[in-house]
Amino acid sequence: MADLNVTDLHGSLTDRALNSMNFLNEVANHYPDAISLAAGRPYEEYYALEDLHSYLDTFAEYLRDELGYDEAGVRRQIFQYGRTKGIIHPLVARNLAADEGIAVDPDAIVVTVGCQEAMVLVLRALRATPADVLLAISPAYVGITGAARLVDLPVLPVAGGNDGVDLDDLVAVVKRARADGLRPRACYVMPDFANPSGLSLDLETRRRLLEIAAQEDLLLLEDNPYGLFPAAGVDRVPTLKALDTERRVIYLGSFAKTALPGARVGYVVADQTVATPDGTVGLLADELSKLKSMLTVNTSAVAQAVIGGKLLQNDCSLVTATLRERDIYATNLRAITDGLAARFPDGDVTWTVPSGGFFIVVTVPFPVTDALLEKSAHEYGVLFTPMSHFYDGDAPLNALRLSCSSVTPAQIDAALNRLAALIHDQL
Numbered sequence: 001m002a003d004l005n006v007t008d009l010h011g012s013l014t015d016r017a018l019n020s021m022n023f024l025n026e027v028a029n030h031y032p033d034a035i036s037l038a039a040g041r042p043y044e045e046y047y048a049l050e051d052l053h054s055y056l057d058t059f060a061e062y063l064r065d066e067l068g069y070d071e072a073g074v075r076r077q078i079f080q081y082g083r084t085k086g087i088i089h090p091l092v093a094r095n096l097a098a099d100e101g102i103a104v105d106p107d108a109i110v111v112t113v114g115c116q117e118a119m120v121l122v123l124r125a126l127r128a129t130p131a132d133v134l135l136a137i138s139p140a141y142v143g144i145t146g147a148a149r150l151v152d153l154p155v156l157p158v159a160g161g162n163d164g165v166d167l168d169d170l171v172a173v174v175k176r177a178r179a180d181g182l183r184p185r186a187c188y189v190m191p192d193f194a195n196p197s198g199l200s201l202d203l204e205t206r207r208r209l210l211e212i213a214a215q216e217d218l219l220l221l222e223d224n225p226y227g228l229f230p231a232a233g234v235d236r237v238p239t240l241k242a243l244d245t246e247r248r249v250i251y252l253g254s255f256a257k258t259a260l261p262g263a264r265v266g267y268v269v270a271d272q273t274v275a276t277p278d279g280t281v282g283l284l285a286d287e288l289s290k291l292k293s294m295l296t297v298n299t300s301a302v303a304q305a306v307i308g309g310k311l312l313q314n315d316c317s318l319v320t321a322t323l324r325e326r327d328i329y330a331t332n333l334r335a336i337t338d339g340l341a342a343r344f345p346d347g348d349v350t351w352t353v354p355s356g357g358f359f360i361v362v363t364v365p366f367p368v369t370d371a372l373l374e375k376s377a378h379e380y381g382v383l384f385t386p387m388s389h390f391y392d393g394d395a396p397l398n399a400l401r402l403s404c405s406s407v408t409p410a411q412i413d414a415a416l417n418r419l420a421a422l423i424h425d426q427l
Contacts, residue, residue, distance in 0.1 A: 038402075057309070059309040088305075102242050110267060110268050110289055123151050137187070137188065142389055144221075154182075174216050186218060187221065196387065222251050254266040254267075258318045258322055265307045333404045343416060
């Protein structure tokens with residue numbers, strides 16, 4: 001028998017980052033009756049199976065009427081292997097212009113299998129030598145940490161602070177890395193309602209971050225899954241990419257939260273130029289498509305057609321298409337922060353009050369471990385995410401993350417009662 005030892009496999013397989021999602025999913029599956037304030041899933045009550053047929057019909061009509069395909073061409077475009085960089089790139093470009101004020105050549109867009117593939121492609125391309133490193137605002141989304149592990153790209157944390165990023169620490173980390181013989185390639189940042197912190201960068205911080213990126217010759221990887229969901233009365237702030245005048249920003253996008261997570265369609269805007277040894281100059285997107293051709297070949301044309309149809313039915317803007325969800329998220333976010341205030345008035349327990357998005361971080365006077373999560377699920381019937389999953393190392397932290405996105409106000413009330421019982425018992 002060909003028995004293997006995990007030590008003979010890639011080192012990432014024993015990394016905490018790669019085990020986090022599986023562990024959290026397993027806990028949820030083992031305790032299906034527990035109310036989950038852990039999952040960052042979008043609200044799903046408005047999904048309808050008949051919409052899929054409508055979106056496909058709309059996209060097929062677009063192929064015929066706008067692009068001039070005959071019936072054989074329509075069938076081929078949707079059913080066959082497709083262009084590696086994607087078939088809805090012009091619609092994605094129109095969406096970016098409508099919703100984000102980002103003007104981009106559609107050829108600079110690679111449509112990917114979720115945003116996770118976009119991360120892997122970019123990091124694989126940037127990791128050229130063993131000296132290359134990625135910077136990431138800490139705490140960081142576990143998906144970027146895991147992707148970096150897969151391509152053997154070390155991640156150096158940059159302090160987030162109270163403003164979403166400590167710019168002085170960013171400069172210090174870059175200089176320290178270079179002094180150690182390392183080459184910082186990029187800094188990963190989620191400027192809007194970050195996962196897991198919930199924090200956002202204000203306009204001045206975004207402008208300053210772009211200035212530092214230029215001064216330090218650094219790329220910025222901007223991830224923006226939650227930008228369309230500000231809380232009530234909160235104005236949206238321009239993305240880094242919309243403010244970018246030097247092509248410093250590689251923009252990572254996803255339709256999981258704004259359209260349909262089951263389609264698994266994301267994209268990357270990589271309009272940076274790449275010079276080749278023969279003197280030609282192309283786009284970074286073209287280089288990423290080479291990697292994609294060896295990874296997933298192409299993104300499902302059927303899934304792209306569904307997303308393309310939804311975009312077309314909404315004039316390529318998802319701002320108005322997600323108004324109902326935005327109201328739900330804002331209401332739920334307020335319900336959690338108000339509910340915490342009602343249950344913990346004495347200051348022993350504190351929490352963030354984000355200006356939008358899905359996530360609240362709660363700080364408690366005791367370590368929040370995976371074992372405590374299991375106890376919470378089994379004995380109290382409520383799920384959360386220990387914040388230690390978003391940092392390097394195994395040391396537990398005195399904090400947990402709550403998500404407001406896939407629950408009702410009644411579930412929130414019950415879940416907070418259960419969480420309060422757990423916390424009071426721990427105290």
